[in-house]
Amino acid sequence: MKRSDKYSQAVSRIPPSGIRRFFDLIIGRKDIISLGVGEPDFVTPWNIREKAFYALEKGRTSYTSNWGLLELRQEIAKYLTKYKLHYNPENEILITFGVSEAVDLVLRAILNPGDEVIVAEPCYVSYQPLIELAGGRAVSLNTAKTNFIPRAQEIARLITPKTKALFICSPNNPTGAVIPKSELQKIAALAKKQDIWVVSDEVYAELVYDGQHYSIGAFERMKERAIILNGFSKAFAMTGWRIGYICCPAELMRQVIKLHQYYAICAPIMSQYGALEALQSCRDEVEKMRRSYLQRRNFMISALQKIGLPAAAPSGAFYVFVDIRPTGLTSENFALKLIQQEKVAVVPGNVFGAGGEGFVRCCYATELPLLKEALKRLTHFLKKD
């Protein structure tokens, strides 16, 4: 084939994941301390693994309903009431291949060519490419000037007749910022006034250290326009199980389920049984992990402060977004030099979109002695540079 349009132009246009690109550099390097990949350092709690073994032992290896196991959807519906979210497990909750699939499905289900989606950035790396692949246009809201909190006032300035949705994530990856309830309320009021969807990625909802998690879907009359994405990867240490879910109005779900049917059929059955167990019996385990992250967050914040790289205490998730502007290096240069000279891997902030340049993301879901060693090396790096 010699055609010049051999590949999809839309796919050719999107960049590879900035996080993965960076991590290809350190694959197999045991000498490097990685504060890079956003992944719990715990293995999945034992009861969850045992439940999945049991499902396999019983020969539960088939497809499930496209929606996912009804028992799991019912358990999710029950669990979400703690965030004042009320969804019907029959037709408003869909089990997906992690939040990753969920993001893609909902964007494809709501966007027409040229529709704009305002994205609060810095943000998780998949939002913008998936908006573009769905035919939409991502409009960046740079939150760096507002302590990484998207403000309703700033969002309002970006709204045009083409705005179809707003995409938020709280607690946030990469900044750890948590949108305060009062700001969420203003954002909800704006979304209602402007009649737009709000896609809310809440995969770190369980990992909040100061205050508590609020969902934008819980505000009055928000259910009809909120699309809540959540999953098991982070709080339950289940990244490899590939399981998450979407909650949205039944009418939208009728569109979303069609895509899921063709894409995935269903999430893996053993992961669904594991997720069911996670919700039924792992509350204490989750709390234990949350406390451990909190201890490590506190260590990171005070250690960074001591070496002159202050970072605002992130209220959730397991990341510190470190301001490296005092070094005069770009994020990419800082991260590359840090790997080369000190064998510590972090992610350059520019890969997370507007407002990320001048920062690097450090994931502190790494055991404390390694964090201490990484900070020692960082101190050495700063003295040299």
Ligand SMILES: Cc1ncc(COP(=O)(O)O)c(C=O)c1O
């Ligand atoms: C904010 C955010 N959303 C979604 C994902 C993907 O989650 P999942 O493993 O459920 O696909 C991640 C993973 O790092 C994330 O940080």
